Amino acid sequence: MTTTQLVLRDLAPEGVLRLTLNDNSRRNALSESMLTELQGHFDEIGADPKVRVVILAANGPAFCAGHDLKEMTKGRAADDRGRAYFTKIMGMCANVMQSIVNCPKPVIAEVAGIATAAGCQLVASCDLAIAGETAKFSTPGVHIGLFCSTPMVALSRNVSNKHAMEMLLMGEMVSAERAAEMGLVNRCVPPEALSETATAWAKTIASKSSMTLATGKKAFYTQREMPLGEAYAYASEVMVNNMLARDAEEGIGAFIEKREPKWGDE
Structure with a gap:
């Protein structure tokens, strides 16, 4: 697979693979190129015996800001007002999320910044999630006339119906502490302990069969x-x-x- 700099890859001797979203200029948005690269990594991970556990992290103030709305808006210039392109992007995103769930290796989200819309979906799709105390989560589509229907799929499989609908209908930011109470993340830790905690969890899991x-x-x-x-x-x-x-x-x-x-x- 041709490697770009949108997703950094670092494999530790214990078999812990760290994938780091690295598109700060777009707040690590799930652009078409980001989705393509993530899909490529997860297509390879399942069959790689050297990888035992995956940590999904991100550089910059945002873990992932969701879909790249500027990129998607350009699709409206087509004769179908973007239907074909929107369908393509939603399909790509759904495939990435399902690839994380279907990956035979446990996947841990390490969330230091904000995770909104499809970024929140990305966190919810991981098997485990650890957040820094300054991290925040939201499904804010209602603010722009676009209900977060696809993020809803992962979100509603992680938290109770009332909590999911609270996030989806209100569209407000949820603190890391509240996200832990809801069950969206496993644990909320001080920012300086985030990577250490996620790595410790990953190494413990990697020691199993x-x-x-x-x-x-x-x-x-x-x-x-x-x-x-x-x-x-x-x-x-x-x-x-x-x-x-x-x-x-x-x-x-x-x-x-x-x-x-x-x-x-x-």
Whole structure:
């Protein structure tokens, strides 16, 4: 994949991959080029055995300001008033969000600045999120006549209906502390401790069996959409197959023998 400077990539020895949004001039907006590059990274990550956990961070005062509205407005010049281009961009964005959810590697959002509209959607699409105390979140589309319908999909799967509708209907900024109360982020920490905390979480997760993590992540998102009975039937089958895996045999044996497990990631 051809690498640009919109997303910086840094892989630590422990298998923690840091992807950093790096388009300060556009407040790390999800422009067509940014979406293309993010998609390329997540297409590669799933099959890369060197990557065990992903941290998604950003440079500058904004984590991500959502779609690039100036870029999208240019699409209105077309004969269809932009329908084809808008459809293309929304499809690209939806694919990136789903790629994060479907990625077999856990993804942690490290949020230092504001995350608005599709930027808030990006945070909600990650498996875990840690925010600095100065971070803020919003789905402000109602202010400009554009309801945040696609951010709503990820947001409503992370927080309660009332909290999601509060953000969507009011469009106001939510503090990091309030976002943690809502469940949009896992933890709110002092800004100076943000990267350290996210890295510590990532290293802890990276020390586990990657087979187990991939199995569990896929099962979590799959069962969530099922009725209760179907969810238990599916999860039971997943757990039986997991029990037969070599890492489960090794992990249980290590627990019984009071020693550290040696993962084969299989």
